[in-house]
Amino acid sequence: MGDIYKLILAILLFTSINTTQAQDQNNPWALSLGVNAVDYYPVGQPDPQGDLFDEFFNATDHWNIFPFFSRIELSRHWTGGLSFSAIGSFNKINKFGTNVNYSTGEETTNEVDDLTYYSIDGAINYSLMDLFNSNRIDPYISGGGGYTWLNKIGSGTLNASIGMRYWFSEKFAFNLQSTYKHVFEVYGFRHFQHSASITYKYGGVSDTDRDGIYDDKDACPEEPGLAIYNGCPDSDGDGIEDSVDECPDTTGLAEFNGCPDSDGDGIADKNDKCPTVAGLKSLMGCPDSDGDGLTDKQDKCPTTAGPSANAGCPWPDRDNDGVFDKDDRCPNEKGIVENNGCPKITEQDKELLNKYAKTILFSPGRSDIREESKEILSDIIEILKSNPDAKFTIDGHTDSIGSDLLNLRLSQERADSVKQYLVANGIKDSRLTSRGFGEEKPIATNFYKDGRRKNRRVEINLSN
Incomplete structure (x- = not known):
């Protein structure tokens, strides 16, 4: 297990070198932990290894799988779809190629005592997530190099990888990857390394309200909001953000600063004394059916015009002489206006x-x-x-x-x-x-x- 600590130390050293790169505050660091499998068979190398991609998925017979935590990767976004990674892995090798009896054509698997395998690698990754227009499916390709030890015999490698992450939450993803490692030294062995891990993103600028918009870009960092409003909410979904919506909890119209006009009379409900019945602006949104200047609610005679002094009803004129009873000195006797409703003296x-x-x-x-x-x-x-x-x-x-x-x-x-x-x-x-x-x-x-x-x-x- 001392080899694992060497790997972790190497990764931390690699990370400290990498920190000279400019950090994108809106894309945090990522840490992946998982298991790895080493396959020496389908690499197209002479015995004891098979042809390239020969029995590539024969995990039972060919893959050396370390069943516990055996792979760690630390990566950081650089720009666009590019990121850098430092990777360390550990394994035990007991399946190592196939011998062929050319007289009989029979194959026999080379089983060896457990050989210690560990490696450190650096990679440049390119995400293809934008091609899928998805925020969950994240395929990627990688290229880089590293150093691999097999029973303490080391050799440099040139690596190429293909993988896919599936982000099942904002911070966590499940990651599958296959890497081909080409060995330069004559005593090294080319091989494939497969891995499955859980990836966790962290660091960078925080997102206090967890609305997917980082605080440095979020105009309302403590309230979950929408990207189109720079992270500010639109609680009633009327297309007007709460900060300028005078009725933020009720769906309304832009012309009334987000407030509704239920009766369609051009007066927002909050200013309308009769919000369910179309009315006049001069009467605070209430109707005046007879046009006498009094709202129907105030008018005791809403269909007949009358003065406000008589609650919207016309003044009575019992003798029909054109002089209202209130002004008629002779209300029961027809008279003339000039004589206050009384007959003119003859x-x-x-x-x-x-x-x-x-x-x-x-x-x-x-x-x-x-x-x-x-x-x-x-x-x-x-x-x-x-x-x-x-x-x-x-x-x-x-x-x-x-x-x-x-x-x-x-x-x-x-x-x-x-x-x-x-x-x-x-x-x-x-x-x-x-x-x-x-x-x-x-x-x-x-x-x-x-x-x-x-x-x-x-x-x-x-x-x-």
Whole structure:
């Protein structure tokens, strides 16, 4: 077993020399451990060996197989499909060619006592994996040389190999190889060496997230990702990597930065208040069937346009006069817009008001309404109530007897007296304005008693 340690030492020496080569950080070192078989028969050399490739696969009779760990190979990638290898092997030889009895033509196998076999070799390998467009099947060819000892008698060799690795994981492969070793010295023997081993790749740059993209090339070294995104993930598979995908867990569209638009209204679901029903951008993706500016959810009358102040429903207009009930001072009576929905006061009512007002009697020099005028005031009140939105002025006038200041005050008091009476009988104060004009606007001469009586009057007029 001391020979094995010599081989291992030689391999380490070879490796230290090889480290001067530039290392491809994305392709690690490889270590292979396995068994080897040495076959001295089918090499086309004179006795005791047979013709070239004679009984090449006769493992039972011809192959010398060491049943335990007997081969070690350390290799490193150089560039492209090329790599370098240092190989050491050990074996015991007890099958060594065939003798032929030419008189009888019979063959006899040469069996010898166990001869110690060991070798160290260097090889240049070329992988043909790209030809198969596969990341598992890895056929290769090799060429190189080495030195072989048989019972401590050494000879140099020129080697040619063919082999195949099968990568059953990212790091491990099963490796089969056959090598022809051509011996230069006259006392050496040409032979084949076959091997089966397990190969393990290691070293180089790490791949922390195990996505097949090494950390120095991986933009997301701690998250498994895809090569097209430099190692970053696309969790929802929508073609937009997670780092720029605003909805990384939901399949979406590029135009919405990876977010979906379920109802196809041009508004991403995350911004759409109604993501399952096509709507308007102005309403955050919700529909407005009647076009009144309220979403159907907010609209109590979604199929009939109406103001937002009435929850999307049109204002009622019971009397159909064009004035909504909320603004109609006479909602049950058809009126006009100019009069807030109430009927316009007629000329007849205007005339009656002034006719009735002029018959309101006052005692000379007083503002108290005389009892006989109460019936007239009752008629005036009916006219005012039939025009509930109309506003009126109550104008007081006097004759010329007495001073101007006294008459002005008296006329205002008479107008106020009429207003107070009307308000006390159901007419809103806001509809009435009282004014006094004194003796400024007579309607008859003050020279006669009858004229002065006419000038002592109250007029009720529609306000402009």
